[in-house]
Amino acid sequence: MEVIRTRxxxxxxxxxxxxxxxxxxxxxxxxxxxxxxxGFEQRLxxxxxxxxxxxxxxxxxxxxxxxxxxxxxxxxxAQAGCPVTFSxxxxxxxxxxxxxxxxxxxxxxxxxxxTLAHNLINAALADTPFDLTGALNELRDLDEDVRLGxxxxxxxxxxVARDIPIRRLTEGSMVMFGWGSRQRRIQAAEMDSTSAIxxxxxxxxxxxxxxxxxxxxxxxxGRSVEDAEDAWAAALEIGLPVVVKPKDGNQxxxxxxNVMSKEHLEKAFHTAREFRDDIMVERYLPGHDYRLLVIxxxxxxxxxxxxxxxxxxxxxxxRELVSIVxxxxxxxxxxxxxxxxxxxxxxxxxxxxxxxLEADSIPAKGQRVILRNNANLSTGGTATDVTDxxxxxxxxxxxxxxxxxxxxxxxxxxxxxxVLQPIENQRGGVVEVNxxxxxxxxxxxxxxxxxxxxxxxxxxxxxxxENGRIPVVAVTGTNGKTTTVRLIAHLLTASGLxxxxxxxxxxxxxxxQTDSGDCSGPRSAxxxxxxxxxxxxxxxxxRGGVLREGLAFDRCQVAVVTNIGSGDHLGLNYITTVExxxxxxxxxxxxxxxxxxxxxxAIDPIVAGMAANCRGKVIFFGAERxxxxxxxxxxxxxxxxxxxDGHLVAAEGKHLQRIALSEVPITRNxxxxxxxxxxxxxxxxxxxxxxxxxxxxxGLKTFANDSDNAPGRFNVFDYKGATLIADYxxxxxxxxxxxxxxxxxxxxxxxxxxxxxxxRRDQDITQQTQILGRAFDDVILYExxxxxxxxxxxxxxxxxxxxxxxxxxxHIQEIYGEFLAIDTALGRLQEGDxxxxxxxxxxxxxxxxxxxxxxx
Numbered sequence: 001m002e003v004i005r006t007r008x009x010x011x012x013x014x015x016x017x018x019x020x021x022x023x024x025x026x027x028x029x030x031x032x033x034x035x036x037x038x039g040f041e042q043r044l045x046x047x048x049x050x051x052x053x054x055x056x057x058x059x060x061x062x063x064x065x066x067x068x069x070x071x072x073x074x075x076x077x078a079q080a081g082c083p084v085t086f087s088x089x090x091x092x093x094x095x096x097x098x099x100x101x102x103x104x105x106x107x108x109x110x111x112x113x114x115t116l117a118h119n120l121i122n123a124a125l126a127d128t129p130f131d132l133t134g135a136l137n138e139l140r141d142l143d144e145d146v147r148l149g150x151x152x153x154x155x156x157x158x159x160v161a162r163d164i165p166i167r168r169l170t171e172g173s174m175v176m177f178g179w180g181s182r183q184r185r186i187q188a189a190e191m192d193s194t195s196a197i198x199x200x201x202x203x204x205x206x207x208x209x210x211x212x213x214x215x216x217x218x219x220x221x222g223r224s225v226e227d228a229e230d231a232w233a234a235a236l237e238i239g240l241p242v243v244v245k246p247k248d249g250n251q252x253x254x255x256x257x258n259v260m261s262k263e264h265l266e267k268a269f270h271t272a273r274e275f276r277d278d279i280m281v282e283r284y285l286p287g288h289d290y291r292l293l294v295i296x297x298x299x300x301x302x303x304x305x306x307x308x309x310x311x312x313x314x315x316x317x318x319r320e321l322v323s324i325v326x327x328x329x330x331x332x333x334x335x336x337x338x339x340x341x342x343x344x345x346x347x348x349x350x351x352x353x354x355x356x357l358e359a360d361s362i363p364a365k366g367q368r369v370i371l372r373n374n375a376n377l378s379t380g381g382t383a384t385d386v387t388d389x390x391x392x393x394x395x396x397x398x399x400x401x402x403x404x405x406x407x408x409x410x411x412x413x414x415x416x417x418x419v420l421q422p423i424e425n426q427r428g429g430v431v432e433v434n435x436x437x438x439x440x441x442x443x444x445x446x447x448x449x450x451x452x453x454x455x456x457x458x459x460x461x462x463x464x465x466e467n468g469r470i471p472v473v474a475v476t477g478t479n480g481k482t483t484t485v486r487l488i489a490h491l492l493t494a495s496g497l498x499x500x501x502x503x504x505x506x507x508x509x510x511x512x513q514t515d516s517g518d519c520s521g522p523r524s525a526x527x528x529x530x531x532x533x534x535x536x537x538x539x540x541x542x543r544g545g546v547l548r549e550g551l552a553f554d555r556c557q558v559a560v561v562t563n564i565g566s567g568d569h570l571g572l573n574y575i576t577t578v579e580x581x582x583x584x585x586x587x588x589x590x591x592x593x594x595x596x597x598x599x600x601x602a603i604d605p606i607v608a609g610m611a612a613n614c615r616g617k618v619i620f621f622g623a624e625r626x627x628x629x630x631x632x633x634x635x636x637x638x639x640x641x642x643x644x645d646g647h648l649v650a651a652e653g654k655h656l657q658r659i660a661l662s663e664v665p666i667t668r669n670x671x672x673x674x675x676x677x678x679x680x681x682x683x684x685x686x687x688x689x690x691x692x693x694x695x696x697x698x699g700l701k702t703f704a705n706d707s708d709n710a711p712g713r714f715n716v717f718d719y720k721g722a723t724l725i726a727d728y729x730x731x732x733x734x735x736x737x738x739x740x741x742x743x744x745x746x747x748x749x750x751x752x753x754x755x756x757x758x759x760r761r762d763q764d765i766t767q768q769t770q771i772l773g774r775a776f777d778d779v780i781l782y783e784x785x786x787x788x789x790x791x792x793x794x795x796x797x798x799x800x801x802x803x804x805x806x807x808x809x810x811h812i813q814e815i816y817g818e819f820l821a822i823d824t825a826l827g828r829l830q831e832g833d834x835x836x837x838x839x840x841x842x843x844x845x846x847x848x849x850x851x852x853x854x855x856x
Contacts (some may be wrong), residue, residue, distance in 0.1 A: 001025060001026070001027050001028075001031050001065045001066070001069070001118070002025070002026045002119065002305060003023050003025055003026075003069075003114070003118065004023075004024040004025065004026055004097075005022070005023065005024040006021060006022070006023045006111065006114070006639075007021070007022045007023075007548060008020075008021055008022075008104075008107050008110070008111070008854055009021070009130045009547050009550040009648070010102070010107070010181075010522070010550055011549065011550035011551040011552055011553065011554065011592070012550055012551045012587060012591045012802070013257045013546065013549075013550035013587065014087055014546065014547065014550075015086075016101075016153040017033035017087075017088050017554075017591065017813045018103045019103065019104055019106055019110075020086065020087075020102060020103045020104060020110070021073075021097060021101070021102050021103070021107070021110040021111055022100070022101045022115060023069075023099075023100050023114060024087075024097065024098070024099060024100075025065075025066040025097070025098045025099075025100050026063050026096055026097055026098075027044075027064045027066055027071060027096045027097075027098065028096060028464050029096065029276060031065040032064045032066060032096055033062030033063060033064060033066065034054070034063050034064070034065065034499075035062060035063070035064075037118055037121040037125070038126055038766050039127075040125060040443045040652075041185055042126040043075055043121070043124040044068065044072075044121070045126055045129040046584060047123060047124055047132060047326035047751070048072065048075070048076075048120055048127075048130070048132055048790065049121060050075060050079050051071060051075045052071045052074060052078075054067060054068055054071055054844075055070070057611035058375060060287060061438075062071050064089070064098060065121060066098035066100050067098075067100075067389075068090065068117075068121055069100055069114065069117050069118060069121060070087045070089045070100045070101070070102055071087065071112040072116075072117035072120050072121065072127045073110075073114045073116075073117040074086075074087040074102050074103045074208075076113045076116055076120075076135060076136065076139060077102075077105075077139065077573040078106065078171045078383055079136055079221045079673075080109075080111070080113075080136050080139035080140045081140060081143070082104070082105050082106070082109060082139070082141060082143060082642075083105055083804040084103040084104060084105055084110075085103065085534055086101075086102075086103040087100075087101060087102045087103060088100070089101075089102045091752075091798060092574045093381075093576055095293070096424065096645065096651070098217070099574065101674075102114060105143075105147070105684075105785060106142075106143055106146050106147050108142060108146050109139060109142055109143045109146065112138065112139060112754075113139060114143055114759050116135045116138070116139070116589070118794070119135075120135070120504060121649055122756075123646060124411070125563055126282060128204070128261070131260060137261055140546065141495070143654070144388060146171065147547060148168070148175070149173060149188070149585060150438075150439065150440040150444070151173075151184065151188055151189045151437075151438055151439035151440065151443075151738045152173040152175060152187075152188055152189070153754070154188055154439055154443050154454030155189070155439075155454045155457050155458060156175060156277075156454075156741045157173070157241075157616040158452070158454035158455040158458040159454075159455055159458050160455070160465060161653065162462065162759075163467045163469075164177050164178055164458070164462065164468045164641075165177070165178060165179060165467075165468065165469060165553065165554055165732075166279075167526070167530075168850055169185070173186075173187055173188045174186070175375040176530070177461065177462070177468050178462075178468020178469060178470075179465070179468065179469060179470045179529040179534070179537070180470040180500065180528075180529055180531060180533075180535060180537065181217065181470065181498065181532060181534055181535050182466070182468045182469065182470055183468060183530075183532065184292070184461045184462070184468065184611065185657045186341075186457070186461075188434060188436045189409050189436045189437055189438070189439055189573070190409060190436045191408055191409060191457070191460070191461060191837070193408055194407060194408055194409065194435065195406040195407070197409045198405050198406030198435065199407070199435040199436075199825045201405050201406065202405050202407060202410075202433050202435040202849055203334045203435070204247065204248055204430065205245070205246075205247050205280055206222075206223070206224055206247060206280060208405060208432070208433050209282075210223070211404050211540045212401055212404055212405075212430055212433070214271060214392065214404075214539055215400050215401070215404040216400070217397050217400055217401050217404070217430050217671075218423050218424055218428065218430065218482050218668065219283060219429045219430050219431070220282045220283040220284070220285050220415075220427040220429045220431060220811075221238060221283050222234070222238060222242070222243075222280055222281055222282020222283060223280065223281065223282075224279065224280055225249060225279050225280070226280060227269075227283050227405060228265070228270070228819060228828075229268045229448075230447070230589055231244060231265055231269045231279065231281050232262050232265055232266075232475050233258065234281040235265055235281055238281065238282065238283045239442065240259070240260055240284075240680060241257075241258045241259055241260050241284040241363040241430070242259050242265070242281050242282060243255065243257045243258075243259065243281070243282050243324045244257070244259055244265060244268035244271075244272050244279065244280070244281055244284060245257045245267065245272055245280055245282075245376075246272050246275045246276035246278065247276060247278035247279065247280050247530065248276060248278065253271040253275050254271055254273075254274060254275035254276065255272070255373065255374050256268035256373055257284055257373040257374065258284050258373065259284070259433050259711055265281075267350065269340075269421075272464060273680040276446065279626055282431075283416040283588045285413075285416070285427070285428060285429050285724050286414045286416075286417075287376075287413075287417045287426070287428055288304050288305075288306075288415070288416065288418065288717035289304070289305045289306075289307075289375040289413065289415055289417050289421055290302060290304055290305070290386070290413070290414045290418060290651070291301070291305055291411055291412070291413055291414075291416060291437070291441060291442075292390070292394070292395070292398040292403040292409075292411070292412040292413075292419075292693040293409075293410070293411055293412075293439070293442055293505060294398050294399050294401075294409075294410045294411075294439060295408070295410075295453065295454060295457055295460055295627075296408055296454045296456075296460045297399055297403070298399065298456075299387075299390060299398050299399060299451050299452055300387075300391045300442075300451060300456045301323045301385070301387050301442035301443060301451040302385070302386050302389075302419060302600055302764040303383040303384060303385055303386060303387075303441045303448075304383070304419075305375035305376070305377070305381050305382070305384075305441065306349050306375050306382050306384070306387050307370050307372045307373065307374060307381050308342040308343075308348075308370075308371045308372050308380030308381050308382075309368055309369055309370050309371060309532070310322055310342075310363075310368075310369050310371070310378060311363075311366065311368055311369070312362070312363025312364050312365055312366065312367040312850055313365050313366035313608065314362065314363075314366075314371060315362065316362065317360045317361060317362050318352060318358070318359055318360070318362075318363060318369055319344065319357065319588065320359060320665075321363070321369070321657075322342050322348075322371070323418075323649060326341040326342055326578055327513040330446075331380075334364065339377070339380075339382065339446055340377055340379070340380050340381075341380060341640055342379075342380030343371075343372075343380055343819050344359070344371070344468045345578045347372060347401050349472070349511070351370055351371055352369070352371070355369060355370065356494050357369060361699055361713055365705075366711070366734050377438065377440060377441050378438075378475070380631035382446035382447070383441035383446050383447075384445060384446060384447040384448050384767070385442070385443040385445040385447070385449050385450070385451065386419055386448070386450030387449075387451055389418075389419055389420055390419045391419060391420055391421055391422055392423075393422040393423075393424075393646070394414070394421075394423055395417050395421060396413075397422075397423055397696040398410075398430075398788065399413070401430050401433055402433065404719045405433050407435050408432065408460065408553070409435075409436070409437065409438025410432055410433060410437065410695075411433070411434035411438070412432075412433055412434075413429050413430065413431050413432040413433070413706055414429070414430050414431070414569030415428055416429070417431060418426025422835070423797070426584045429816040438475060439453050439454070451660065466704065466753065468566075468580060469557075470529075470534065470536055470537060471535075471537070471557045471558070471690075472529075472536075472537050472538075472539065472553055472556040472557055472558075472596070473491075473492075473536075473537070473539055473556065473557065473558040473559075473560065473561050473564070473685050473688075473689065474486070474490055474537045474539050474541045474551070474553075474554075474556045474558070474560070474588040474600065474658075475538065475539065475560040475563055475681075475685075476540075476541040476542070476543075476558075476559075476562070476585045476588055476609075477542060477560070477561050477562030477563045477564065477585065477601075478561070478563050478565035478581075478733055478734075479563055479565060479674065479729070479733050479734045479737060480484075480563065480565055480674060480677060480678045480681070481503070481504075481520075481541075481542075481562060482503045482504050482505065482710070482712075482713060483675070483678045483710055483713040483714075483786045483820060484516045484560060484562055484678045484682050484685075485501060485502075485538050485539070485540045485700070486501070486703075486709065486710050487666070487678060487679065487682040487699075487700075487703055488538045488560075488682045488685045488686060488715075489501040489508070489538045490699050490702070490703045490709075491682060491683075491685075491686040491691055491695065491696055491699035491700070491703075492536045492538065492686065492689065493510070493699070493700045494690045494691075494702065494711045495686075495692060495695035495696075495699075496695075497535040497536040498533050498534055498535040498536070499534070499535065499536045499537070499538060499630055500522060500529075500531055500534040500536070500537045500538070501528070501537070501538045502519045502525050502528060502537075502538075502539050502540055503519065504518045504519070504520050504522040504540060504542070505517075505518075505519070505522055505843075506519050507519045507524050507528060507712060509528070509533065509534060510533065514527075515527070518542075520539075520540040520541065520542035520544075520545060520654070521548065521549070522545050522546075522549045522550065522551060522552035523545075523549070525539045525541075525550070525551075525553070525832070526552045529552065529553065530757075536689065538729060539552070540619075541576070541588055542806070543581070543585065544573075545586055545591060546584060546587055547575075547584070549572050550587075550630075551587065551588065551591060553591075553624070554591065554592050554597065554782070555592065555593040556588060556591060556593065557592075557593060557595075557597070557688065557689060558583060558590055558592070558596055558597050558598075558599060558685045558688040559588035559591070559595040559597075559598045559599065559614075560598075560599040560600070560602060560681050560685050561585055561586070561588070561589065561599070561600055561610060562601060562609045562677065562681055563576075563601050563607060563675060563677075563733065564578060564581060564582050564585060564604060564606045564607055564677070565731060565733030565734075567731065571642075572618070574648055576712075576732075577605065579606070579770060581620060582606045582607075582610070584607075586613050587611045589613050590613050590614070590615075592614050592615060593614055593615070593616055593686050593720065594615050595616060596616040596617075596688065597617050597618065597619050597639070597684075597685075597687075597688035598610065598611065598616060598617075598619070598686060599618075599619045599621065599681055599684040599685050600618060600619070600620055600621070601620075601621060601622060601638075601677070601681070602620035602621060602627055602629035602630050602633070603622040603623070603624065603627060607661055608620065608629050617638070617639070618638065618639075619638075619639040619640065619641065619682075619684040619687065619688060620633045620638075620639075620641070621639050621640070621641040621642065621677070621681055621684050622641075622680070623642065623643040623673070623676060623677070623680070624642050624643075625649075626679075630642050637652065637653040639650070639652045639684070639687065639688075640652070641680045641683055641684045641687075642680070643670070643676060643680070645659070646660060646661055646662065646670055646748050647659060647661065648664070648676075648679060648680060648683060648728070649688060650683060650684070651691075651733045655695050659683075659697060659700060661676065663677075663697075663700065664679055664701070665701070665703065665704060666679060666700075666703055666704075667679060668744075671736065671741070671745075672714065672741045672744070673740055673741060674737040674738075674740075675714065675739060675741075679700065683696055685752065686699070686749040710726060710755060711842050711843060711846055712726060712728035712839055712842040712845075713727065713728065714726075714738075714741065715727070717849065717853055718853075719826060719835075719852070719853055719856060720829065720830030720831065720856050721832060722829040722830065722832065722833040722834065722835065723745065723747065723832075723833070723834045723835070724826075724835050724837065724849065724853075725742065725834070725835070725836045726837045726839050726845065726846060726849060727836065727837075727838060727839070728838070728842055730733075730756075730757050730760075730768075730838070731760065731764060732764055732767040732768055732771060735767075735768045735771045735838075736771050737770060739771055739772065739774075741773045742775065742834065743759070744837055745834060746832075747832065747833055747834030748778050748830065748832040748833055749830070749832075749833045749834075750768055750775065750776045750777050750778070750833070750834050750835075750836070751776060751777070751778035751779070751780070751825055751828065751834070751835045751836070751839060752767065752772050752776040752778070752779055752780070752835070752836045752837075752838065753780045753831065753835070753836070753837045754768065754772065754779065754780070754781060754782070754794065754799065754816065754819050754838040755781070755782045755783060755784045755796075755799075755821075755840050756768065756796075756798065756799050757795075757796040758790035758794070758795050759783055762798055764812070765795060765798040765799060765802070766798050766799070766801055766802040767802065768799070768802065769799045769800070769801075769802030769803045769806075770803075770806075772806075772809075773802065773803045773805075773806025773808060773809045774806065774807055774808055775808060776809060776836070777808060777809060777810065777811065777830065778809070778810070778812075778825075779803060779806075779811070779812050779813075780789060780811050780812075780813050780814075780815060780824055780825050781796050781812065781813070781814045781821075782796075782813070782814070782815045782816065782817060782818055782820070782821035783795060783798060783814075783815075783816050783817070784818055784841070785795050796814055799812070818839070818840055818841060818844075818847070819844075819848050820843060821847065822849060822852070823852070824839065826852055837849070
């Protein structure tokens with residue numbers, strides 16, 4: 001078995017709504033059924049007893065090793081604790097070649113799972129050992145390394161529950177919620193509105209105390225110190241006991257509390273110096289350590305933090321007691337569990353010494369042994385939820401502290417006997433204010449009820465009813481995609497929306513091109529959704545991008561399918577039939593939001609059939625009002641767009657909107673059939689977004705189908721009294737539509753300039769000239785610069801064969817080079833002639849034509 005190709009599908013895709021890894025697997029004949037591999041299944045289960053079922057329920061088909069790879073990869077992830085459930089293996093038309101898809105929650109983990117599954121299969125085949133425990137640990141460790149931490153994860157989960165789209169921007173904890181102009185961003189437990197100055201203040205403990213004292217918030221007195229001697233002097237000034245800590249530390253690193261002697265203070269000073277040069281000494285406040293979490297202007301959670309400790313049993317040593325406590329499955333080495341293992345290090349040994357104990361001492365039964373001075377969870381401490389016990393005045397002081405520092409998410413550390421009464425009544429105080437506070441102690445406290453702090457943060461960023469989404473329109477089909485995308489974007493812009501657009505020509509933000517080339521894939525779409533000035537987005541959604549990565553979005557407001565034709569790259573990437581192509585194209589329809597619309601060509605039966613796959617509503621469009629699909633939809637009172645008496649009509653029940661095609665320049669008074677179809681689809685899409693009819697009418701009137709606004713899309717020029725038409729049509733359906741349009745235009749003699757794309761099937765290339773041979777007098781065949789895998793002359797030969805017996809064509813010429821072919825055609829034109837130029841290098845060819853027109 002060989003894995004030929006691996007792809008990460010990072011959005012909804014051909015197979016499912018889930019993110020997944022897709023691999024192409026080659027299995028020789030002897031591996032196309034595990035039934036022909038004696039003892040393999042038994043050896044496989046011996047190495048991985050928890051592997052899922054290899055045989056599909058209700059099916060008796062042979063199970064190839066590709067299927068085993070699928071099941072093993074999914075089962076390994078599941079056993080490692082990853083929330084995955086979907087997988088699939090499908091045989092292709094090529095013997096022994098399979099497409100295997102396995103869901104992942106983290107891409108790196110999914111890829112590793114497939115590698116380990118392959119290793120497992122090889123071990124079972126060769127009857128060699130397989131380290132299952134090691135494999136699962138490797139997956140767990142990688143998963144913990146790459147997945148979001150508990151704080152960020154809680155916020156993301158809350159956003160997902162509110163239907164807010166998310167996108168991880170870095171390998172760390174920076175996440176974007178929403179799209180375009182409605183987006184918000186967080187990093188860990190910091191929002192994009194968090195003040196950098198506020199964060200800097202929070203890191204400066206001395207300035208923090210000064211500001212809090214000015215606001216009337218009780219704080220312990222203290223000051224910065226230069227060296228150990230100065231620290232002792234400060235301690236004497238303040239009065240023992242004291243706390244020694246770094247001036248701008250975090251997570252309790254380098255903090256020593258309850259310092260009572262000069263010797264202890266010197267050790268504490270040097271401990272703090274390991275983390276920072278600037279050291280503070282302040283009064284030690286007796287009592288418990290509380291963390292109060294303020295979000296916005298409200299206290300949302302509070303926890304009492306207790307330092308890591310063990311309780312003697314009169315039998316075990318301190319070292320053994322720590323090992324027993326750390327054996328608790330709730331304790332881990334990172335942040336993935338509700339508790340962290342207690343660190344038994346030099347700091348713990350020093351704390352033991354203060355209690356006249358050593359590592360091998362056996363504490364008396366019931367004796368509490370403190371192993372650290374601070375109560376941070378990251379060093380093994382525990383948290384007990386006390387949110388419901390917090391006195392209103394204590395909550396008020398916490399909110400005042402957060403607001404004085406300038407933090408919208410703030411962890412306020414308070415030391416006092418309890419939170420049932422005001423801090424002032426018990427000589428307590430605020431000892432620290434933290435930006436980006438850890439949320440784990442509130443989400444999953446060691447004891448007590450977890451609090452919905454992720455929801456509180458999301459509710460602060462997004463008002464009730466808001467989900468951070470902008471209208472997204474996805475357009476696919478065989479022909480008309482780019483024109484339809486451009487027109488929809490123009491209609492949205494006419495309504496006042498700042499619109500982002502992607503198509504095969506580039507990326508555009510508010511009409512300004514920000515990228516060039518074929519940008520009809522998910523990467524370009526994601527870049528548009530990332531842009532903060534975009535109120536709406538329109539994406540040309542090409543088959544290749546969906547196959548490579550899936551969609552750039554989880555759902556769209558409107559999905560448009562223009563048509564499905566046989567010449568659209570069939571035979572590539574295992575898409576071999578029109579039906580296969582339709583299944584791929586309908587991915588955008590399957591991912592329409594429940595409140596959205598699928599805009600479908602009613603005249604194309606394959607497209608019309610996609611209505612059954614839409615979770616939202618359907619707008620059918622088609623020129624024939626009497627077509628059964630159109631008529632039925634109208635009778636049901638559903639949204640429908642059709643043509644009647646020279647008008648485009650948009651109907652919903654008894655409500656009609658009529659727009660004269662004579663007022664839509666792109667249709668040339670309704671004579672260009674394929675442009676009328678593009679207009680119907682665009683109007684339906686704008687209607688689905690909720691654009692006003694005044695804006696739609698204005699947009700249709702002002703959309704010019706010229707080489708600037710829609711390059712390569714039926715661009716019409718005048719050249720010495722002859723008519724030139726430049727178009728990017730490159731498949732039989734497009735050619736047929738162009739011929740039908742050209743035949744409505746008068747001409748003495750008709751000429752066409754054409755090449756062919758080498759990545760089409762032979763019959764698709766030949767069929768183009770078969771169609772053209774019935775409509776044009778002169779045909780100039782040219783070979784373009786890129787033959788896409790064909791040998792020189794092969795494409796032109798196929799084009800020429802399509803002209804054999806052409807009923808109209810009287811003159812055929814072959815030319816090498818697109819621009820020379822254009823010049824040759826222009827040189828023959830007479831006044832009243834018409835020439836259709838099927839361009840390959842769109843921008844360059846249009847520039848060349850413009851130059852020749854200017855010269856004329």
